[in-house]
Amino acid sequence: MSETARNRLMLAIALIMAAIYLFPLYWMYVTSLKSGSEMFANPPSFWPSSAQWQTFAFVWESRNMGRYLWNSTVIAFGSVALIAVLGTGCAYVLARYRNVWVDVGLFLILMLQVLPASLMVTPIFVGFTQVGLLDYPRLAVILAIAAKSMPFFVVLVRATFMAVPMELEEAALVDGNSRVGAFFNIVLPLARNGILVSAILIFMQAFGEFVYSKSMIQDVSLQPASVGLNSFMGPNTSEWNNIMAYATMYVTPILAIFVLLQRRIVSGLTSGALK
Amino acid sequence: EDVKLTLWSLDRDIQPAPNLIKEFNAQKNGIQIEYRQIQFDDVVSEAMRAYSTGKAPDIIAIDNPNHAMFASRDAFLDLTDMIKTSTVIKPENYFPGPLKSATWDEKYYGVPKATNTIALYYNKDLFKAAGLDPNKPPQTWDELVETARKLNDPSENVYGIAFCAKANEEGTFQFLPWAQMGGSTYKTINGEGAVRALSIWKQLMDEKLTSPDTLTRSQWDSTATFNAGNAAMVISGPWEIDRMLTDAKFEWGTALLPVPQEGAQRSSAMGDYNWAIFSNSKHPEEAFKALEFFASKDATMYKDFGQLPARADLPVPPTGNAMKDAALATFLEQMKYAQPRGPSPEWPKISKAIQDAIQAALTGQMEPKAALDQAAEKIKSIEG
Amino acid sequence: MTQQIELSGVNKYYGAYHALRDINLSIPKGAFVALVGPSGCGKSTLLRSLAGLETISSGDLVIAGERMNDMPPRKRDLAMVFQSYALYPHMTVEQNLTYSLRIKGVKKAEAKKAAEEVAAITGLSDLLHRYPRELSGGQRQRVAMSRAIIRHPKAFLFDEPLSNLDAALRVHMRKEIRALHDRLGATSVYVTHDQVEAMTMADHVVIMRAGVIEQQGRPLDLYDRPANRFVAGFIGSPAMNFIPARTSDDGTSLILDLPGAPVLAMDLDLPPGHAVSVGIRPEHLSLATADMPGFNVPVAAIESTGAATFVTTETTPEIVLVLNGRSTVSAGETIHLTFEPKNIHVFDAGSDQRIEVGTVLTQAKTAS
Amino acid sequence: MTQQIELSGVNKYYGAYHALRDINLSIPKGAFVALVGPSGCGKSTLLRSLAGLETISSGDLVIAGERMNDMPPRKRDLAMVFQSYALYPHMTVEQNLTYSLRIKGVKKAEAKKAAEEVAAITGLSDLLHRYPRELSGGQRQRVAMSRAIIRHPKAFLFDEPLSNLDAALRVHMRKEIRALHDRLGATSVYVTHDQVEAMTMADHVVIMRAGVIEQQGRPLDLYDRPANRFVAGFIGSPAMNFIPARTSDDGTSLILDLPGAPVLAMDLDLPPGHAVSVGIRPEHLSLATADMPGFNVPVAAIESTGAATFVTTETTPEIVLVLNGRSTVSAGETIHLTFEPKNIHVFDAGSDQRIEVGTVLTQAKTAS
Amino acid sequence: MRRILSTVRDGRGFDIVLVGVPFAFLFALAGLPLIYNILMSFQEVDMFSLGSFIRPFVGIDNYVALFRQPETWPILTNTLIFVVGSIAGQFVIGFGLALFFWTNFPGASWLRGLFLVSWVMPGLVVGAIWNWILSGDFGVLNFFLRESGLIEGNIFWRSDPIFSLWAVVIANIWLGTSFNMILLSVGLSAIPGDLYEAAEMDGANGWQRFWTITLPMMRSTIGAIIALGLIFTLQQFDLFAAITDGGPNNSSNVAQYWAWDLSFRQYDFGRGATISVIMTVFVMFAAAVYVRSTRHEVRG
Numbered sequence A: 001m002s003e004t005a006r007n008r009l010m011l012a013i014a015l016i017m018a019a020i021y022l023f024p025l026y027w028m029y030v031t032s033l034k035s036g037s038e039m040f041a042n043p044p045s046f047w048p049s050s051a052q053w054q055t056f057a058f059v060w061e062s063r064n065m066g067r068y069l070w071n072s073t074v075i076a077f078g079s080v081a082l083i084a085v086l087g088t089g090c091a092y093v094l095a096r097y098r099n100v101w102v103d104v105g106l107f108l109i110l111m112l113q114v115l116p117a118s119l120m121v122t123p124i125f126v127g128f129t130q131v132g133l134l135d136y137p138r139l140a141v142i143l144a145i146a147a148k149s150m151p152f153f154v155v156l157v158r159a160t161f162m163a164v165p166m167e168l169e170e171a172a173l174v175d176g177n178s179r180v181g182a183f184f185n186i187v188l189p190l191a192r193n194g195i196l197v198s199a200i201l202i203f204m205q206a207f208g209e210f211v212y213s214k215s216m217i218q219d220v221s222l223q224p225a226s227v228g229l230n231s232f233m234g235p236n237t238s239e240w241n242n243i244m245a246y247a248t249m250y251v252t253p254i255l256a257i258f259v260l261l262q263r264r265i266v267s268g269l270t271s272g273a274l275k
Numbered sequence B: 001e002d003v004k005l006t007l008w009s010l011d012r013d014i015q016p017a018p019n020l021i022k023e024f025n026a027q028k029n030g031i032q033i034e035y036r037q038i039q040f041d042d043v044v045s046e047a048m049r050a051y052s053t054g055k056a057p058d059i060i061a062i063d064n065p066n067h068a069m070f071a072s073r074d075a076f077l078d079l080t081d082m083i084k085t086s087t088v089i090k091p092e093n094y095f096p097g098p099l100k101s102a103t104w105d106e107k108y109y110g111v112p113k114a115t116n117t118i119a120l121y122y123n124k125d126l127f128k129a130a131g132l133d134p135n136k137p138p139q140t141w142d143e144l145v146e147t148a149r150k151l152n153d154p155s156e157n158v159y160g161i162a163f164c165a166k167a168n169e170e171g172t173f174q175f176l177p178w179a180q181m182g183g184s185t186y187k188t189i190n191g192e193g194a195v196r197a198l199s200i201w202k203q204l205m206d207e208k209l210t211s212p213d214t215l216t217r218s219q220w221d222s223t224a225t226f227n228a229g230n231a232a233m234v235i236s237g238p239w240e241i242d243r244m245l246t247d248a249k250f251e252w253g254t255a256l257l258p259v260p261q262e263g264a265q266r267s268s269a270m271g272d273y274n275w276a277i278f279s280n281s282k283h284p285e286e287a288f289k290a291l292e293f294f295a296s297k298d299a300t301m302y303k304d305f306g307q308l309p310a311r312a313d314l315p316v317p318p319t320g321n322a323m324k325d326a327a328l329a330t331f332l333e334q335m336k337y338a339q340p341r342g343p344s345p346e347w348p349k350i351s352k353a354i355q356d357a358i359q360a361a362l363t364g365q366m367e368p369k370a371a372l373d374q375a376a377e378k379i380k381s382i383e384g
Numbered sequence C, D: 001m002t003q004q005i006e007l008s009g010v011n012k013y014y015g016a017y018h019a020l021r022d023i024n025l026s027i028p029k030g031a032f033v034a035l036v037g038p039s040g041c042g043k044s045t046l047l048r049s050l051a052g053l054e055t056i057s058s059g060d061l062v063i064a065g066e067r068m069n070d071m072p073p074r075k076r077d078l079a080m081v082f083q084s085y086a087l088y089p090h091m092t093v094e095q096n097l098t099y100s101l102r103i104k105g106v107k108k109a110e111a112k113k114a115a116e117e118v119a120a121i122t123g124l125s126d127l128l129h130r131y132p133r134e135l136s137g138g139q140r141q142r143v144a145m146s147r148a149i150i151r152h153p154k155a156f157l158f159d160e161p162l163s164n165l166d167a168a169l170r171v172h173m174r175k176e177i178r179a180l181h182d183r184l185g186a187t188s189v190y191v192t193h194d195q196v197e198a199m200t201m202a203d204h205v206v207i208m209r210a211g212v213i214e215q216q217g218r219p220l221d222l223y224d225r226p227a228n229r230f231v232a233g234f235i236g237s238p239a240m241n242f243i244p245a246r247t248s249d250d251g252t253s254l255i256l257d258l259p260g261a262p263v264l265a266m267d268l269d270l271p272p273g274h275a276v277s278v279g280i281r282p283e284h285l286s287l288a289t290a291d292m293p294g295f296n297v298p299v300a301a302i303e304s305t306g307a308a309t310f311v312t313t314e315t316t317p318e319i320v321l322v323l324n325g326r327s328t329v330s331a332g333e334t335i336h337l338t339f340e341p342k343n344i345h346v347f348d349a350g351s352d353q354r355i356e357v358g359t360v361l362t363q364a365k366t367a368s
Numbered sequence E: 001m002r003r004i005l006s007t008v009r010d011g012r013g014f015d016i017v018l019v020g021v022p023f024a025f026l027f028a029l030a031g032l033p034l035i036y037n038i039l040m041s042f043q044e045v046d047m048f049s050l051g052s053f054i055r056p057f058v059g060i061d062n063y064v065a066l067f068r069q070p071e072t073w074p075i076l077t078n079t080l081i082f083v084v085g086s087i088a089g090q091f092v093i094g095f096g097l098a099l100f101f102w103t104n105f106p107g108a109s110w111l112r113g114l115f116l117v118s119w120v121m122p123g124l125v126v127g128a129i130w131n132w133i134l135s136g137d138f139g140v141l142n143f144f145l146r147e148s149g150l151i152e153g154n155i156f157w158r159s160d161p162i163f164s165l166w167a168v169v170i171a172n173i174w175l176g177t178s179f180n181m182i183l184l185s186v187g188l189s190a191i192p193g194d195l196y197e198a199a200e201m202d203g204a205n206g207w208q209r210f211w212t213i214t215l216p217m218m219r220s221t222i223g224a225i226i227a228l229g230l231i232f233t234l235q236q237f238d239l240f241a242a243i244t245d246g247g248p249n250n251s252s253n254v255a256q257y258w259a260w261d262l263s264f265r266q267y268d269f270g271r272g273a274t275i276s277v278i279m280t281v282f283v284m285f286a287a288a289v290y291v292r293s294t295r296h297e298v299r300g
């Protein structure tokens, strides 16, 4: 089989798989265009009988989405920055050595992440109240998210550091660099892609974080989009089309950015070791 | 300096709380209220967490079955004395059910905010198609089952009836009226009537007269299948009326909940929220003023927000839409029989016991009688 | 002459593995020291310990008069060429070269100029903008070299820097490195497995085996007077031939264990019948006419590089000799070999240590 | 003799870079071919193309009579030793060695035995349970070697397999590889930058430069009759000396551009005043007494490996000569050099191509 | 002081700072809450004592009471099934996709990026969509299965006790696949190409290369992914809330959802905390396995 034929075949298979996998996304899009009860129709309708485009404008306006998205962005960036600063170094050390302390460290890191946010939020809330952190609610959420996601980041980035040959760092040391300098000049750039991927994953998670935000941020003007999304749900109402429209507006841009970025990151991961 | 109050409720921007607060603040009477919206699932946990760390709001809107939990521990302020002297809030003006839910130990720990109940909606077009009289909805349980059978049409994807037996408060909310009509209460949940009620539910499930997803579907989603024409009847509340008017492409009617047999005692569920003031509020007087202001707006609540006031003294003015007015009349009638859940400070656990029984019976893992016996046992041990 | 690098009693363990055993070594300022030894003997380890990349387990390491055991690498001011190159894959060749300068804060233009100068020496001028992954093995090695020589460090540490280069480039680089060394007055420690490199470049050669320094000294001293059989076999290529022998009954001569049992009369201080090894280098054996003293051996194989011909004999142990240019000798033939008596080495068969012999009195002659 | 590997018109591009240019090469079954050339000339690329690790851009590759252009590597049944070793870092040495056997489904015990046998040849017996990261550079290379020889493939491809080994081990391995080759009757292609390796091991040597095959043939043929100046300079170490010269006005002799302008009378078919290069190998120059024909040059430097002494002259271009053993010549002295006329090579100064000359009629003598 | 500064720049101090600060942070923000939870499982807790550490101590009463409940064992079993099922599914599909996209045909990296959608979508939305997809009557999954003739009548994924847990597992596999895929892709691209070349020369076919090179070389990545997958799976909450609510009759209830239900629906915080301690034991086991797996890691 020729190269191009093979490529076409692979692309076709990939498209089919993507179509299957992305079905929920598609469903989100069409639901946002459906009327209230149409989504419960049997047999299911794959295209809205009359597309309700105005839903989008309505949702954007009524919920002041711009502000929500801004808050989400602030929280996400804050968390990623904090995690990257704290977690990268930690991951590096845990990758560089191979001894009992590293084992203990890894073990603790995983253990600390075990409980779901819904169970962690009470003690954190209590603690934050006592030190007065709740007066800076977005900071409080950033700290909480950082604690929750850092183990994830550390474990992933550690694996990346494992792939950076020790000798390169040694060469830098001999070249007159301090440990600090070698870390920043050599090790970090070489682990850059892995760190970026992990940071982006964390960013997305923090962008959609919900449990901490809704408990700790009481001022609507500081709440992130995830909390805003929930405001379409009541005990006896769930405005699914609005929720989906809202979600569409908040998912699509991130997804687009990621598709663009990961292309560079994952496929650029070829500059491995030499000799 | 204005007195600052905080108020938590689950109302969204088209619902009463935020709008009433806006109006209240606009009066500039020296009291300003700050509003926070909380999600249904979180009201109680947020409130507890805040209360135990001293961060509780002054006023909260609390779901009526949870009221007793706070009241019994004196987390809410005893309003009895203030109500006595109030010219706006008079206990006798309220439906007895809602008022009872705000009462603990003969004292008033809150004021009903709004109320609702459930009744039977039915699809008149399908009635006609099945050769049934669209103006004669089923009156008794047996009729209900019979009608459901006739309306059931799997080939057209139509179920006879939709309701909600989900394993959360909604399940209890829908089941309890049936049990009560059968002469039981939550304390005697394994009474004969309750067992019969559960058996009827099971029969509906077994004969596939209702979707098996009734077990896991919320009232809102169940009603949506009715709106979409996939169920011929549904048991639900007045909050659905507006959606039904826009979504349902057929003629529909409402009826009181069917009773076990002709002439039997009626009963219905009672939902919606009460206002309460936290006992550690620094400004109880001002907070009560706010409640009085809210109560003074009960008269236009249905008109403005589509919610029923818990008031027996206020007529609900006609809207001009015949279907809507007819439905409203049904619900107001049904409201008279509405009974609160509890009140009991342990209501969530009691409710859980009832849900477990419903689910165990409907999935066929236990006989209705045995399931309810077990629930009764649990409830007894919970109540101590 | 001041000592630039001094190691005393240095030991290094990798876990339980004893990689360096009681190393004592003094390297004067400006010296060019070659470190040779079989693969795995600890050369790289020693170099890495000097550089500070491995902490030594015991002993003292003094550089320029200062104890450096615990000094971080960057404060030792040494430049190292890694056996595995260790090029920075995310930097172009130019950036690789100027990295150490940039750390020191050298100006951009200046660093660039330095890089171009070095690149001209190592023939990398056209590759300055490539990334390491786009270079061939030899090109990478040259980048590694250049990276070290662009700095002007206290000492250079080279770990087999030329092993992937072709002969011509190698000769060229050899000269460049040595010239550089002389110009900078630097001290260099140079690990190599190339005889010619070690002998021609170094002032001082250190021979290691299994973590131990077997002998050290000036190159020709090692060639002329190897301290033991290992060193004798290791220095010189093709390796020295070892012929088992024993002292004659009167103790005045050695009887070689070869066809015809040639006898060497010499001044020996050994008991009769003592087993020894007689070493003779391939280049010291020559063909002789049948009438000259010597011994006859059959030829097993002939190899020629053009400039020289290697003859391997069909004896046990086999004997290799090098003849200049081409030779008419062919496999299967029997040849008559001879050597100058002053060129033999005698080693104790048990301890493998060198046995000094007085002048060899007579040339070898067949006992019979 | 059947051709085992045949390349015709093979080209290979890396993007725009033309790495192999119109390569034509036939390797008979059982041959041992050495591939030499300067660093970056495309040796590894050619080997990788044979192995199927690079797809060739055009041309035909035939192995054992079958066109293999698009055959995946594993179906070509070749074994390769990588320049970068490419050891499996997650396997012990033993597992590395037996990998190919286990893939083929060879029984465990059998594989283990094979590994032990090979390890004994390559001196890895004690290291079988180590991981690659715990090995020295040379040990790794030996593992890479062993991994190839444990199989019995159609052909071996070696990419500088011995570059990190010390001389003794190298000589040993050289013999082992060659013996193995002979024993298995395999075909081998061997990339090396070591002259001696190429000349002594190979039946056929291929010299590449910048992606082009410059010359190929039997080793001594290349040594004796290099086709151009590049090959002449590349084969032989130290490299051939090139002395500029021009034909005399009568066209019957060459006048060398050296002090005293020595003249070589010879049979030439060149116009008068034509510029040429005269090549003479270092080993073909020798010291002569002043009364012999020859020329005088001052000495710049002396290097000795013990077995040989390299003398570099203070002329432009400099001339290198090799003397056997030690020499009393010292820097600054003037020496009188001579050579046998049959040993010279003449190349066109413009095209660098070899010019065949008839017998050199007279020995060099100073024109004056 | 200078000594300290210099070890931070050059020596062990650097490592200690890099590790010390994050661990202190983690201890304060994750360690203390965990301890709070563990403490709570030995105490009697109600809404009024949430704010303090000191509460009536009840010993192991909470544990005893918990294990007396008939649903405890089934729920723990469900948890195990859920975790194993989800992780196995996510990992296998994720690995398959990562390998597929690794072949690097044109467009591969674009499409691969799209697969991250499940990571970006808010839990609430994912839950709702799967709720519809898995619905018995109007669900799209049933629709496709019916249309393709795989089933006769509808499967009530959410309401049939036999299927309800698997319904959530399916949704969770969808959710976790992208995370697995992207990280495995990164891991794959870190394997040096010459190893594959060597293996190919050694005669290994694609399948064998996968088992003997790819898998072992990915050990640390795989260990990390499975460990993280376990944690995500144990934290999965939205899907239960949206799809089955743990029902019917606890047939799809799992520890984390139950703990939440006990704590925040029945306000029995002590028992809720008790379950979270049991979950901690689960993770402790997994963490130990992960740490062990790092012993065989290969350093670059």
Ligand SMILES: Nc1ncnc2c1ncn2[C@@H]1O[C@H](COP(=O)(O)OP(=O)(O)OP(=O)(O)O)[C@@H](O)[C@H]1O
Residues within 6 Å of the ligand: C133, C134, C135, C136, C137, C138, C139, C164, D014, D017, D019, D037, D038, D039, D040, D041, D042, D043, D044, D045, D046, D083
């Ligand atoms: N992936 C690549 N992209 C671009 N150029 C390349 C690539 N790989 C090799 N080259 C170039 O191709 C040429 C031949 O490389 P090759 O590795 O075959 O050299 P070589 O003869 O093996 O050299 P050495 O003896 O140094 O190993 C070199 O100039 C190298 O820079």
Ligand SMILES: Nc1ncnc2c1ncn2[C@@H]1O[C@H](COP(=O)(O)OP(=O)(O)OP(=O)(O)O)[C@@H](O)[C@H]1O
Residues within 6 Å of the ligand: C014, C017, C019, C037, C038, C039, C040, C041, C042, C043, C044, C045, C046, C083, C193, D133, D134, D135, D136, D137, D138, D139, D164
């Ligand atoms: N990290 C390690 N753990 C255990 N043993 C090691 C380690 N590094 C090296 N060794 C062993 O220490 C010995 C010396 O290794 P070293 O790298 O110094 O050898 P070398 O003399 O440089 O050899 P070569 O010429 O082959 O490079 C070897 O036997 C090697 O196997």
Ligand SMILES: [Mg+2]
Residues within 6 Å of the ligand: C043, C044, C045, C083, C159, D136, D137, D138
């Ligand atoms: Mg080494």
Ligand SMILES: [Mg+2]
Residues within 6 Å of the ligand: C136, C137, C138, D043, D044, D045, D083, D159
């Ligand atoms: Mg190469």
